[in-house]
Amino acid sequence: MANPIGISLTGKAHFDAVPLFDQLELTLKPGEWTCLLGPSGIGKTTILRLIAGLAAGVTFEGSIDATDGQPLSDRLAYMAQTDLLMPWATVLDNVLIGARLRGSNGDKDKAQDLLAKLELADHISKKPSALSGGQRQRVALARTLMEERSIVLLDEPFSALDARMRSEMQELAAEWLQHSTILLVTHDPAEAARLGETIYLMSEKGLSEVEPPASPAVRAVDDEAMLACQGRLLKQLREARS
Numbered sequence: 001m002a003n004p005i006g007i008s009l010t011g012k013a014h015f016d017a018v019p020l021f022d023q024l025e026l027t028l029k030p031g032e033w034t035c036l037l038g039p040s041g042i043g044k045t046t047i048l049r050l051i052a053g054l055a056a057g058v059t060f061e062g063s064i065d066a067t068d069g070q071p072l073s074d075r076l077a078y079m080a081q082t083d084l085l086m087p088w089a090t091v092l093d094n095v096l097i098g099a100r101l102r103g104s105n106g107d108k109d110k111a112q113d114l115l116a117k118l119e120l121a122d123h124i125s126k127k128p129s130a131l132s133g134g135q136r137q138r139v140a141l142a143r144t145l146m147e148e149r150s151i152v153l154l155d156e157p158f159s160a161l162d163a164r165m166r167s168e169m170q171e172l173a174a175e176w177l178q179h180s181t182i183l184l185v186t187h188d189p190a191e192a193a194r195l196g197e198t199i200y201l202m203s204e205k206g207l208s209e210v211e212p213p214a215s216p217a218v219r220a221v222d223d224e225a226m227l228a229c230q231g232r233l234l235k236q237l238r239e240a241r242s
């Protein structure tokens, strides 16, 4: 993979006459995890979709630039909140779909290895309708990781997982994506505190940056600085609502 790329988004957005967010500035540092938290409906997914070039219906006045000045579109992977799995394809074929759409067979062994790491080895020949919500979410995560893109946009990628699985998948994603630049939207302060190297809170007043824990990411689940940061984040989320 080429050198990590940074991204800066500056601007404001609205749907028809309804303002979504006023002038804001979001910076993704190259090769780092940036976490974005905020209440439901505040505009987090719209920011991901704007960066992905998929924000139909949104009027955006501003700029979204990569640090190397090159276009973003063919260098990013986007995992949406809904899994968007193809119902007629098996788990393995869903994971290889990006490569297949580009006219290659894809790396089947690598996909199988990844699915095994995601605890899906027993499900590779199943169709999505035969999977649980958490299993489907892990297939969607595998499909995103298989793309091995420089920029990875993740919208609540672990939200359907149980606590043990969630913590392990956070570690797996951090290892797999160590050379990528990541923007993670999450409702979970603990997740942001484990993974975030930059942490933004989004509220009606705009974006504010919260100091991440001093320890390096990905932090242990009982890391004291991580737990303190989790508490700070939750407090600020609650204060932003009052």
Ligand SMILES: Nc1ncnc2c1ncn2[C@@H]1O[C@H](COP(=O)(O)OP(=O)(O)OP(=O)(O)O)[C@@H](O)[C@H]1O
Binding pocket: 015, 020, 038, 039, 040, 041, 042, 043, 044, 045, 046, 047, 056, 057
């Ligand atoms: N196509 C659309 N047309 C009009 N309004 C929209 C459209 N899509 C989203 N919105 C509105 O824009 C706002 C921001 O939506 P967005 O999905 O970005 O929020 P979010 O912060 O990601 O929420 P959540 O945490 O619930 O996923 C919401 O109020 C939503 O109702």
